[in-house]
Amino acid sequence: MTDDRVLNSSDLKKMKVLIVDPNSFMRGVVADSLRRLMVTHIMAAASAVEAFNVGRMFKPDIIFVDWDAGRMSGLEFTREVRRNTTGISRETPIILLAGVIDHDQLMSARQSGINEFLLKPVSAQGVLSRIEEVVMRPRKFIDSRNYVGPCRRRKDDPNYAGPWRRLTDEPPAKANNEMAKENAFKLRQIIEGLTQYADRTNVDRQAGIRGMYRMLQQNAEEVGRLGDDIIVRVWNTALRYIEGVGMTDTYDVEVVKYHFQTIAIILDMPEEAFLHRTSVANELERLVNKKIHSAHEKKHDVA
Template sequence: MLIVDDHKFLRGILGDMLRGFGVTQLYMAENGVEGIKQFKTWLPSLVFTDLNMAPMNGLEFANWIRTDSESPNSEVPIVMLTANNDQQSITDARDVGVSELIVKPVVPKSVLRRLNAVMFEPRRFIRSARYTGPCRRRRENANYKGVYRRITDPIEVNTVNEDTKEMIGEIFTEAEALMDIARTLDVTNRKDVLDIYNRTKETKEMAVKADDENLGGAAQSLVGYIEAMGASGDMDVRVVKMHLEAIMSLVHLEDNGDGQRDAVVTSLQKLVQKKFRDIKAA
């Protein structure tokens, strides 16, 4: 199977889920352009792709698979991941021939249901002048209890209230924005360091309001690290990036009682403690 997502940490999270379901061969790509190369090389039996990527997004990548003459398997099942649950995103995904849609945050139950749908209940494949992809028609049945397979079916989302869901989405968006700053961060630039510090504090406050202890713990770990380092030049930007990646991954990692979310926060805290020890020993 091929996973195409521009966030390395999220590729890892989805990969871990799939390995937990027994998948043994996984290939990774960070955007549609790289995805095409991997798709041609490995001929995966199923593709997971994020929607929002650059330089080639998930819609463009899916359209290439379905319609390009160089695509080695235009009928491969495509599962698209997106943070957008608006009707336009759903329509766009449907029109390029996406098999299934998962709205983030991604949880194991949603992934397993989509796997079952495309592997054990595949739909007839359609080729026409206007559309190439799995059949989008299914007789409506109010008493239907099976897996939702059609891209226009109701979207499966986590059962959390809308305010909490919105705050979690804002946390992810803010972490993405801070990651953009961190990529070119000068750790001696007090203004940029202070900007990340203040916005991470706000992220922690949102996590508290959303009643997400792990997200709050990850944000607090970064706040504490920046407070201790300041703009002295001793700050390791890799530590900042790892915290932001962890925050984004926690948004998608379901709390199913297995301790995975706790382990993410604990690893951040140990990382910060090690950095402090290294500085003292220097």
């Protein structure tokens, strides 16, 4: 029998959440997802050290921390919290954000005292599922000589078909892609080329942006033939972003790279993750609309 309890909006409004991520764009993505869930008490920190200072006063109910939290990793941050040396309650649920996670990393995360993990790209649906897991179905807190953190044992739920497996599960094997392996391989090569152009914008902005835009246009038809509507939507959103703000002061290379990272991850998502894939595409479209609108407003203000 599964536990289907969910949080209501009043519970979420009272919740205090701390985000720890050195990437300002990713902090914004997570915060935006939380605000969509009606969470209003949100604080963010660019490093673990800053998070300790903020956390002592803020006293978060939940912490989202990136695997790479600056000079101190997300796992080291978690160990410090569990040791009760930071001023943050050692029992505070901690959710680890990561782009990918392999078996060894999963074992390390379990040992550090992480409650849950959430793979990027982040969506409001994914954030909510992890919050509900730590709030509605908390695991017993263990304080022993060799380990401090949530119990690492949990009864397996054979009916679970969420977008990502939980921390206590083994990491997924190869995902069942809807497209042929050769097409997925070809798309990964294209994404690699686009990412190189994105990195080039830090040195030669105009050349990098033009190269990205040209490559996105040239391969749009090829991507359409792959037959994955979600990837097509993300692809088109990247095009719209570059068209809308590419040559303005509001252009952010991290937004573009996040699109490319999202496509690469979607390729590995299992078939049952359809709702999560759709949610990610919806939120990227909303984010880009917001960025383009902001760029246009800034342009009119200058004029």
